Amino acid sequence: QVQLVESGGGVVQPGGSLRLSCAASGFTFSSSAMHWVRQAPGKGPQWVAFIRFDGGSEYYTDSVRGRFTISRDNTQNMLYLEMNALRGEDTALYYCAKDISSSWFEYMDVWGKGTTVIVSS
Amino acid sequence: DFVMTQSPLSLPVTPGEPASISCRSSQSLLHGNGKHYLDWYLQKPGQPPQVLIYLGSNRASGVPDRFTGSGSGTDFTLKISRVEAEDVGVYYCKQSLHVPLTFGGGTKVEIK
Numbered sequence: 001q002v003q004l005v006e007s008g009g010g011v012v013q014p015g016g017s018l019r020l021s022c023a024a025s026g027f028t029f030s031s032s033a034m035h036w037v038r039q040a041p042g043k044g045p046q047w048v049a050f051i052r053f054d055g056g057s058e059y060y061t062d063s064v065r066g067r068f069t070i071s072r073d074n075t076q077n078m079l080y081l082e083m084n085a086l087r088g089e090d091t092a093l094y095y096c097a098k099d100i101s102s103s104w105f106e107y108m109d110v111w112g113k114g115t116t117v118i119v120s121s
Numbered sequence: 122d123f124v125m126t127q128s129p130l131s132l133p134v135t136p137g138e139p140a141s142i143s144c145r146s147s148q149s150l151l152h153g154n155g156k157h158y159l160d161w162y163l164q165k166p167g168q169p170p171q172v173l174i175y176l177g178s179n180r181a182s183g184v185p186d187r188f189t190g191s192g193s194g195t196d197f198t199l200k201i202s203r204v205e206a207e208d209v210g211v212y213y214c215k216q217s218l219h220v221p222l223t224f225g226g227g228t229k230v231e232i233k
Contacts, residue, residue, distance in 0.1 A: 035222075044213055045162075045170060047222035061221040095169050105217035107160040109181065111169035 002026035002110050004096050009115030016086050020115055022079040022096030027110070030054075030074035033099040035108060036081045038092035038117075048094070049081065053102040063089070086119045093117075123148050123216050127225035133233045134208075140201040142228045144214035149194045150177075151218075158218035161190055161199045164227075165210040173212075174199065206232060 008020040020036070036048040049070040050059045058070050069082040079096050093116050097108035124147040134140045150157045157177035162170035172181045174190035177197060187202040201208060209232055214225040 044211075044227045045164075045215075045224050047215075047224070050220075050222075059220045097169075100175070105158070105220075105222060107172050107175040107181075107215075107217065108162075108170075109172055111171070113169060 002098075004098065004110055004112035006094060006096050006112045006115035009094060009117045011118045011120060012086055013121050014087060014119055016119070017082070017084045018086065018117060020081040020083065020094055020096075020117070022081075022112060024077045024079065024096075024098070027098065029072075029077040031102050033101050033103060033105075034070075034072065034079045035097045035099060036068075036070060036079075037095045037097055037108070037111075038090075039095070039114075040089075040092040043092075045095075046092075050099070050105065051079070052104075057103070083117070086117075088119050091117060091119050122221055123150075123219050123223050125214055125216055125223050125225035127212075127214060127228050129228060130226070132228055132230045134201075134204045134230060135233050136206055137203050140204050140208075140230065142199045142212050142214075142230075144192075144197045144199070144225050146195045146197075146216055148219070150197075150216050151194060157193060157197070158216055159190075159192070159197050160215045160217065161188075162213045162215060162224075163208070163210050164213065168210075170213060204230070204232075 093114040095114045098110040161174040164170040178190045211227045
């Protein structure tokens with residue numbers, strides 16, 4: 001079945017780094033644009049980053065641009081989020097989500113269950 | 122950024138009765154292709170969001186026909202014709218016309 005499974009979350013000190021992974025299965029990953037969306041405790045979802053099906057375009061929300069990098073490996077059906085210079089406000093449940101489109105933003109039709117990132121000293 | 126404002130914040134509903142949620146964008150969500158880039162998601166407790174409506178008024182696969190999306194420009198509405206117990210959760214609208222993609226603050230639907 002169509003599935004996204006995130007991993008790599010954990011507790012990290014402010015200024016530290018983490019790499020999140022998302023394993024995709026059950027659909028043609030190499031034809032799908034992908035997103036990272038996060039949700040802080042008790043808050044609504046916040047879109048974080050987007051990557052086109054071929055990795056040719058990336059977009060970020062302002063608060064993470066320059067600190068986070070989205071990437072993908074279509075040979076391994078994997079999506080990644082490299083997070084550097086982490087701050088307390090990055091604490092959240094991080095979801096990967098598939099877009100129905102291959103190259104632009106339409107809507108997110110498949111979501112993983114998320115991986116938790118806690119930034120704390 | 123496009124600011125998405127939802128109302129009400131909380132919506133107690135009686136099973137079998139209709140419900141309506143409003144979403145207003147700070148700027149028009151009409152693309153040059155004639156489509157409105159506005160989606161509705163439902164997040165049930167302990168689960169990730171799930172899409173209900175895309176491009177303003179299109180029901181996603183598997184979504185019951187009691188859910189209807191409508192609206193244009195900056196004002197959109199999600200209607201549930203007859204609320205069922207399984208519809209409880211937080212409803213979010215989201216715009217995908219402009220980066221950054223932005224979600225509304227959410228409307229919590231609960232059974233009276």
